[in-house]
Amino acid sequence: MCLSAIGALAQTPSQYNLDGKTFPQINPDNSVTFQFSAPSAQSVTLQLGRDYPMTKGERGLWTVTTDPLAVGFHYYSINIGGIAATDPTTHTFYGTSKFSSAVEVPESEADAAFYTPRKDVPQGAVRSVRFYSDACKEWRRMYVYTPAGYEQEPETRYPVLYLQHGGGEDETGWIFQGRADVILDNLIASGKAKPMIVVMNSGYASKPDSQDSFDAFEQMMTEDVIPFVDSRYRTIADRSSRAVAGLSWGAKQAYDLALGYPEMFSAVGGFSGIIVVGEFNVGNPGIMDKSQRKTAYDGIFKDSRKFNRDFSVLFISSGQAEGQLLKNMSKTLRKDGIRNTYYESQDTAHEWLTWRRSLYNFAQLLFK
Amino acid sequence: MCLSAIGALAQTPSQYNLDGKTFPQINPDNSVTFQFSAPSAQSVTLQLGRDYPMTKGERGLWTVTTDPLAVGFHYYSINIGGIAATDPTTHTFYGTSKFSSAVEVPESEADAAFYTPRKDVPQGAVRSVRFYSDACKEWRRMYVYTPAGYEQEPETRYPVLYLQHGGGEDETGWIFQGRADVILDNLIASGKAKPMIVVMNSGYASKPDSQDSFDAFEQMMTEDVIPFVDSRYRTIADRSSRAVAGLSWGAKQAYDLALGYPEMFSAVGGFSGIIVVGEFNVGNPGIMDKSQRKTAYDGIFKDSRKFNRDFSVLFISSGQAEGQLLKNMSKTLRKDGIRNTYYESQDTAHEWLTWRRSLYNFAQLLFK
Numbered sequence: 001m002c003l004s005a006i007g008a009l010a011q012t013p014s015q016y017n018l019d020g021k022t023f024p025q026i027n028p029d030n031s032v033t034f035q036f037s038a039p040s041a042q043s044v045t046l047q048l049g050r051d052y053p054m055t056k057g058e059r060g061l062w063t064v065t066t067d068p069l070a071v072g073f074h075y076y077s078i079n080i081g082g083i084a085a086t087d088p089t090t091h092t093f094y095g096t097s098k099f100s101s102a103v104e105v106p107e108s109e110a111d112a113a114f115y116t117p118r119k120d121v122p123q124g125a126v127r128s129v130r131f132y133s134d135a136c137k138e139w140r141r142m143y144v145y146t147p148a149g150y151e152q153e154p155e156t157r158y159p160v161l162y163l164q165h166g167g168g169e170d171e172t173g174w175i176f177q178g179r180a181d182v183i184l185d186n187l188i189a190s191g192k193a194k195p196m197i198v199v200m201n202s203g204y205a206s207k208p209d210s211q212d213s214f215d216a217f218e219q220m221m222t223e224d225v226i227p228f229v230d231s232r233y234r235t236i237a238d239r240s241s242r243a244v245a246g247l248s249w250g251a252k253q254a255y256d257l258a259l260g261y262p263e264m265f266s267a268v269g270g271f272s273g274i275i276v277v278g279e280f281n282v283g284n285p286g287i288m289d290k291s292q293r294k295t296a297y298d299g300i301f302k303d304s305r306k307f308n309r310d311f312s313v314l315f316i317s318s319g320q321a322e323g324q325l326l327k328n329m330s331k332t333l334r335k336d337g338i339r340n341t342y343y344e345s346q347d348t349a350h351e352w353l354t355w356r357r358s359l360y361n362f363a364q365l366l367f368k
Numbered sequence: 369m370c371l372s373a374i375g376a377l378a379q380t381p382s383q384y385n386l387d388g389k390t391f392p393q394i395n396p397d398n399s400v401t402f403q404f405s406a407p408s409a410q411s412v413t414l415q416l417g418r419d420y421p422m423t424k425g426e427r428g429l430w431t432v433t434t435d436p437l438a439v440g441f442h443y444y445s446i447n448i449g450g451i452a453a454t455d456p457t458t459h460t461f462y463g464t465s466k467f468s469s470a471v472e473v474p475e476s477e478a479d480a481a482f483y484t485p486r487k488d489v490p491q492g493a494v495r496s497v498r499f500y501s502d503a504c505k506e507w508r509r510m511y512v513y514t515p516a517g518y519e520q521e522p523e524t525r526y527p528v529l530y531l532q533h534g535g536g537e538d539e540t541g542w543i544f545q546g547r548a549d550v551i552l553d554n555l556i557a558s559g560k561a562k563p564m565i566v567v568m569n570s571g572y573a574s575k576p577d578s579q580d581s582f583d584a585f586e587q588m589m590t591e592d593v594i595p596f597v598d599s600r601y602r603t604i605a606d607r608s609s610r611a612v613a614g615l616s617w618g619a620k621q622a623y624d625l626a627l628g629y630p631e632m633f634s635a636v637g638g639f640s641g642i643i644v645v646g647e648f649n650v651g652n653p654g655i656m657d658k659s660q661r662k663t664a665y666d667g668i669f670k671d672s673r674k675f676n677r678d679f680s681v682l683f684i685s686s687g688q689a690e691g692q693l694l695k696n697m698s699k700t701l702r703k704d705g706i707r708n709t710y711y712e713s714q715d716t717a718h719e720w721l722t723w724r725r726s727l728y729n730f731a732q733l734l735f736k
Contacts, residue, residue, distance in 0.1 A: 081409020
């Protein structure tokens, strides 16, 4: 009892807890303590990276403390009787193909500064915009970030970054998990990035007449989304002011758009994802071999001088814990003369801290 | 087996299901069938208005069909072992002070038309805007609806409606549960309502030096939110172009703002909520007695001719199933000479269908 009272001084409620909720709590060693009430449950398991069986205490309160966790964003579920439930004390995020609970183990204030709101930095806004996709024959929603000043300066036009989430996520991911709006606010205020519009769409698309979701996504983006954005917002509507990036599964979509439609894009970023040639194969991803590099995307890599002239940015990033695959892809392309920037996020894995840092670095290269 | 195959033709997946999920399903008699997998659970209960014990079938699938439900929006939980979990197959909504699953039993297409998006209607946008509240000493988020045309006509200025949610909800409620953006899009396109900006804030506020959350909310709205909105957006920044409305618990906040700050507002709507004088008492709400009507809000009701001159709209609404309390409040005020509009939503209770219809009727009266 005494221990817990002393310990409490150094424990902080997770930033995603609902108002007034004290659990989950982040401990000084980056372990996280979970507690909640399930008086009549037989067994309860916390699922966070691995399974942690929880212990039942007084008044039906189940508790567990995890191992020390990596800094950054972690989805979790509470498994009761075989169902992976959300924790009723926290915000939910669309990820792992459902609404999930999450905790974030904070970095140092200095490291987190680039995605933390500041009172002396003007704030942009994120619009939720409903639109009808003719390609998909359905109402959809996109998120549109406009930088501070967009409202006040009605003559200014802006370049546009199209930004895609990863598998099992949607158009909300880059704002709620990724904090893209705060990252851009801070970058723009400090002069490190050009003011830009950022457009986020769900990468899940389907056409009534096709089973190919990547094909549906491309048609939706090129025929519905981009013309809509250019007509609705004060964009600079040409390829030199249009970029696309995505993470993981969304990196393939970003590469497909930029390399498949070079008349529309001049810059591309792939965060934690490879350039996929042919069939998408999650289980066995490989770097393009030499002959593929000659033929992929209508031979876009064949003439490196033309490629380097046409694409101002080819940005490849990876979390350090993700291994060497993407570093090797970057090197291989360089050997072919294809200019690219490789960024590696120190001490992070296939998760949102890697991608926040990737966006921070990528955005600084754009539209110069 | 045969029965279920035949029945399936007339069953529709709930509109809030995640992509590709078939349950919950709305049946032709407005009952709803739930199904999900919890192989090792001992007992599972659906909580939707009342408790429905679920039945375990093959492969750990639990199912239940509810009684026929009223049309409109219903929050629900899955109770497993004493924890009220969300259903992993559905979107979640912030309501009942947590993220909750929900189903909507649809009205007829004709009745639902006013909150259904249409391809021939231009769409506005909803901005999520981060701002720092000096009153509350914290970063907060507001939602700002701007009508179609706001982006394209940089000279036009607009009146503003401040719109508040109910107890246990937040600034997202009017968009996700209430569809305020679609309602306004449709009203404005048909010429039934003036183009307006709608600003939605969480009604939950606290000041470091005070326990009075209503007081904190008022200070935040009048000192932080309204000046911020007037500086950031192309508003008409005077009382004749500023209205406030709220539902249930938020109706009190709307009345407190309009009647407490008549120099700022000229129109007010209270949906399913009374004008509360003195201490807020949910358990025993009563209409103001005669002496209270003379003294409430610095005697604003004392001089009915002045009140009627100063307030262009006092709108009071109620669901038919909510009883006579608000109809009586409207009548009592009329007897005192206080002009007001009373609207009753047929066949609905204290829920979002009442409030969508209330907004639809209220918005048509504003800024004429």
